[in-house]
Amino acid sequence: MKKITLILVLTLLSVPLLAAQETDNETPFYACDVSLYDTPNDDGISVELEFMPANSAEEVPQYAIDLYIDGTFSNTIMVKNAGALFLHTVPVEKKGSIVRAEIFAYDTQGQRQGPIVVKEATSSAQWYFSDRVGAFIWSMAFIGLIMVLIRKAKRGQEIFIRRIAGLEAIDDAVGRATEMGRPVYYIPGTSIIDDIATLASLNILRPVAQQVATYETPFSVPIKDPVVLTVAQDVVKEAYMAAGRADLHDDGIVYLASVGQFDYAAAVNGAMVREKPATVFLLGMFWAESLMLAETANTVGAIQIAGTDSTSQLPFFIAACDYTLIGEELYAASAYLSREPLLLGTLKAQDMIKGAVIVALIISIIGMLFGSDLLMKIFLQ
DSSP: OHHHHHHHHHHHHHHHHHHHHHHHHHSOSSOEEEEEEEOSSSBSOEEEEEEEEOSOTTTOOEEEEEEEETTEEEEEEEEEOOSSOEEEEEEOSSTTOEEEEEEEEEOTTOOEEEEEEEEEEEOOBOSSOGGGHHHHHHHHHHHHHHHHHHHHHHTTOOOOOOOOHHHHTHHHHHHHHHHHTOOEEEEOOSSOTTSHHHHHHHHHHHHHHHHHHHHTOOEEEEESSHHHHHHHHHHHHHHHHHTTOGGGOOTTSEEEOOSSHHHHHHHHHHHHHHHOOSEEEEESOOOTTHHHHHHHHHHTTOEEEEEESOTTTHHHHHHHOSEEEETTHHHHHHHHHHOOHHHHHHHHHHHHHHHHHHHHHHHHHHHHHTTOOHHHHHHOO
């Protein structure tokens, strides 16, 4: 009886050992970690393959990945076992394509084993791109701020804009020319109408021309580009009409001086030497002719108010002119002078969004110092 009991006990103890041995025998020698998934944030035109070998390079020198798209063989990718993660994007021709990846291992004798892993994935288009959520949030905040601030400006509530010395000096500059009986020159840059600085200059031209018309001061606007000429003529004409002095308007106020860069500079310089303007505005995009124009205006004793977003020409204007609008001050000038609600609201919203971006950037950097990059991913992608 004791022998029978001992045999039963030994039999029961050996069952788990045999099961474990069978499990070990079923475990494949060749192994790898493979992920095949739809590419996020795309139009359904690709899937992503991530492959990580589990065997050493001595055990498995290389792998082969056979790719099938909608059941049709596409190509084979040979991957040398470097013990590192292998990433590959599989392009497809249409949405909803089924991509299958079959992974084969090559042993030390060069024999192909497998497939050891088979994966499938379907390409699909996303409704929205999650990596653009940050831009969406900032855009919605910007649009909301613009609407709120424009409404505030239309109600007559005060919207603070910091003082810009060059724009504050316009009244004195035009008044000086009126007292001296000498003309005002307005040079809207030497670029084309597509240039944003040229458009900003034309926005400033209207309030300046309106003030000149009110004071009945001689006015001259030499232009380099024919398209800019047409726009500037309309702007000046409307400014004179808005000032109630349409009778003072003359088509010769705005004229085409020349279409060549240095030809234009020579023509304007000659006119300034002859007419000796008391005030010269240099607002827009300028290149090598900037210092030529500024120095000539300085020699005839004109007060100069300059502005450009060209960083290469700003040093010349700062050195040669009385007042200089630097960078974005040129774009803010039209809202500053006209006080139009639409422009004021937009300008103030831009400044507030810039401040919010700076604050978010600082908070994100602090968060990353403590190991959290959540804000950086959401707001500053």
